[in-house]
Amino acid sequence: MIVVTAPTGLIGHQVVENLLKQSEPVRVIVRDPSRLADSVRDRVDIVQGSHGERTVVDQAFEGADAVFWLVPPDPSAESVHAAYVEFSRPAAEAISRHHVGRVVSISALGRGLPLNAGYVTATLEADDLFMSTGVNFRALTMPSFMDNVVRQAGAIKGQGAFYSPISGDRKLPSVATRDIAAVAAGLLLDHTWTGQGHVPVLGPEDLSFDDMAHVMSEVLGTPVRFQQIAPEAYKANMMRVGMSDAMAQGMLDMAMAKDQGLDNAEPRTPQGTTPTSFHQWAEDTLRPAVQG
Numbered sequence: 001m002i003v004v005t006a007p008t009g010l011i012g013h014q015v016v017e018n019l020l021k022q023s024e025p026v027r028v029i030v031r032d033p034s035r036l037a038d039s040v041r042d043r044v045d046i047v048q049g050s051h052g053e054r055t056v057v058d059q060a061f062e063g064a065d066a067v068f069w070l071v072p073p074d075p076s077a078e079s080v081h082a083a084y085v086e087f088s089r090p091a092a093e094a095i096s097r098h099h100v101g102r103v104v105s106i107s108a109l110g111r112g113l114p115l116n117a118g119y120v121t122a123t124l125e126a127d128d129l130f131m132s133t134g135v136n137f138r139a140l141t142m143p144s145f146m147d148n149v150v151r152q153a154g155a156i157k158g159q160g161a162f163y164s165p166i167s168g169d170r171k172l173p174s175v176a177t178r179d180i181a182a183v184a185a186g187l188l189l190d191h192t193w194t195g196q197g198h199v200p201v202l203g204p205e206d207l208s209f210d211d212m213a214h215v216m217s218e219v220l221g222t223p224v225r226f227q228q229i230a231p232e233a234y235k236a237n238m239m240r241v242g243m244s245d246a247m248a249q250g251m252l253d254m255a256m257a258k259d260q261g262l263d264n265a266e267p268r269t270p271q272g273t274t275p276t277s278f279h280q281w282a283e284d285t286l287r288p289a290v291q292g
Helices: 012-019 054-061 080-097 119-131 146-159 177-189 209-220 231-240 245-259 278-291
Strands: 002-005 026-030 045-048 066-069 102-108 136-142 161-164 172-175 196-200 225-228
Touching: 002 012, 012 026, 012 177, 026 054, 045 054, 054 080, 066 080, 066 177, 080 119, 080 245, 102 119, 102 177, 119 136, 119 245, 136 177, 146 161, 146 209, 146 278, 161 209, 172 177, 209 225, 209 278, 231 245
Parallel strands: 002 026, 002 066, 026 045, 066 102, 102 136, 136 196, 161 225
Antiparallel strands: none
16 A cells, blocks of 8 residues: 555645556545545545644554655744644654555755755755654655746746746756656555665756746747846745745745755766756646646
């Protein structure tokens, strides 16, 4: 039995779809089962509730061979530690109680770097919590997701621009969520690996935001520019859309760490290089979002 958390989210729903192409049974933890696609709902075992709750993970992890772990967004959390580490604690305890064999976690680049990286720092602390149980563990360590650009589809369409506090000429890796889901499903279905470690998932190239603007302009057939914004304005924008002060600061700290090279520390290898280029992703995903 493979347990998938956050099965209706951007990555989780693609993990479920990949797993259902195989013969292994799948169980999902979901707050609202009606959000599952009809084609999925009838083919999975459903545990309703939050995977941050002890009773829910106790039920879900009973008899589980593997768990896909993804912390859902909590923009109003009192701290990044609460949002990531404390949320994960009941699951770590349940993994030990139920002797789960393997855990694959959505994580981030940056382990070992002396940077306060907000969400990234808390994510790595949550990884440490899981590893302290002794479970066979793989953290998928990623840079920013290409799919995050869709959040600015309105600005791209209306203003011909997208925004970040990160420097426009800083070349960074980025990855498509469909490639993350493919790597995760592969590990969940592979019963042969043991031990603890990380798996970089870096995408095929390093691009700056200025480079991305050039690609978007080409794909969309209209000029798109990147505009760097002040850190204070970035945080204020996050709070304006409902983030707590602590979570907005965590988002800013992560962005500033990336601007200092957080995502450039992991060397790209053939094993860590995924196939979807930003140009291909923009054609497949961004263009419909902007033009729709």
